Amino acid sequence: MIKSITGKIDFIESLRGKKATFILALSNTKTANIKGITQAGIPGMIHLTPTLDSEFVCTGEVRSLENIAETPKGVPTPALITRGIHLLNPYSRVEILDLGLEVKPKIDYFKVHSFNIEPSDNIAKGANIDAETLFQKGVEFGNSYECKDEYIILGESVPSGTTTAMATAIGLKYKVDHAFSSSFKDVPNDIREKTLKLALSNLEEKYDIFDVLSKVSDNMLIFNAGFILGLNNKIPLVLAGGTQMACVLLIVNRILQLMGGTINTSNLSLCTTKWVAKDENSDIKALLELLNFPINAYYSDFDFSLSSHPALKLYDQGEAKEGVGAGGALIYGELNGLSQEEITKKIEDFLK
């Protein structure tokens, strides 16, 4: 079942039965190298997570490492969900946005959009991003992008991305205490708060939006804010993600305020998982309500209640929540007739 977070169900229902392009935005921030800050990958190999996720979604194989990324507790990547839907009811095409990767995915034939972007630095020391140029690249890409399908699902894989998203929102002067999710159940608040504090200490009062983003954000957030504005509502866009995608919208909001601009969001939405929507440690709805424009947001009420696989049950226990566009993928599956049973079975097949 698809449930509404904000707005009516009509937008997403109007996409029922339609085929989508799945775009996966990948980037690395050295923030992820801070010990214990993220659960999204194998310790010491965290930087490989977006690379492996994209290889698995596209080909069903992980090529840049022997086994697919699992967290220390053994929570498998949400790429399993995204790939499972692709097997049952495929996206018409999968495209990759390389927004600064340490290791390029080893895939042929799939469209990989490259923009000459480097991984960003640790926000504790300053992310060192040319935010204005990066934002402009996003705008240009959105402007020139021609979708071959009826809509776009935009997912992301950025380890420690919830931390950079939170720093970004605070840096942009939103009141967002406790509104941000993490890939941990027991959010590592000590490490995260120390990182945030260090990151925010690099900001100066005179900074404009782009100065702030340059210091405390990540490539995915900034580029996609540009992408949304560049697309300019010309095609339905599903932001497939949780608090990170909400942060992309918060950036859009501030940039519009800066420019005195407006945005038509009638073709824009955010789709996430139940694990994010019901997360007690974050509040996606509160984040979306900070926006000065209306936004349709939904979650899939899919969970692993039909599974007895211990690794998958960890999702229901809040150990993992979202990523690699899993929420948008689940909603795409539901919009095309897939049942919770089928989806569960297909994902379980990967773990055999």
Added chain:
Amino acid sequence: MIKSITGKIDFIESLRGKKATFILALSNTKTANIKGITQAGIPGMIHLTPTLDSEFVCTGEVRSLENIAETPKGVPTPALITRGIHLLNPYSRVEILDLGLEVKPKIDYFKVHSFNIEPSDNIAKGANIDAETLFQKGVEFGNSYECKDEYIILGESVPSGTTTAMATAIGLKYKVDHAFSSSFKDVPNDIREKTLKLALSNLEEKYDIFDVLSKVSDNMLIFNAGFILGLNNKIPLVLAGGTQMACVLLIVNRILQLMGGTINTSNLSLCTTKWVAKDENSDIKALLELLNFPINAYYSDFDFSLSSHPALKLYDQGEAKEGVGAGGALIYGELNGLSQEEITKKIEDFLK
């Protein structure tokens, strides 16, 4: 599951979720009238097999005979597989290539491309094909063909086509002992070898490629070699077949050698069945490795292990292996989310 024979999985994975045009190439060679040489049809009525196959794939009905072609042992035509996939997850369109048929299929509304080609003669006495003209017709068709979908699946139905393919490969001086499949489990080697010997005895040392093809080949092989070169990599093409389609590539290879030409095969692939890929009496991989260009080749691991229907079990026993694009059809089904269970059930429905 889709498995690789040669090359990586990426090419075929990039077609996941996309819609295809299914082109069925039909022709008769009088070689099929040699008693016992082929199992692909009803004795005395073998020449009708391509006609009936095309009628059934397009309309679900056989019109030029009361019952659909069955072999003497009761193996149903692989057209059942191709049609079954079309019912579950349709090709966007089915088009017919009439490459020399004794009896035209009785179908309206479907595009039938005709080229004024006559059935070819028995290779034991000389096939009597104007190979250069036929090849040129293929090139022109490929050049001018505009695909309305994202890729093409090219299947064939040519009774005794494995024998003419083998004669062609040997005539073109490839070392192919035991590399060719047949529609028989117990390949009728006596009859086939006698036919091959007679066919090859008509060749003279001074013959060029087209002289050889004129004597020992069949229309489908020659035309499609031209078609591939004429298409010139402009759209993804799945050669849906086993050793016969491999032979088409062997012809392409020799023609390129003759002309000193090269081919970009990045959009070209061969897709076949498990029954061909695992056949102990033939070696599709060895055939493909004779090519001087790389080729992506795959098989569907679909089999009838979920069926208890005795006629279908004969496939798993090696009595029938491929034809009418069955392997490509199965891969198309899998690329669009069909399960082995669904496909099996749909094919069983035809036999009720």
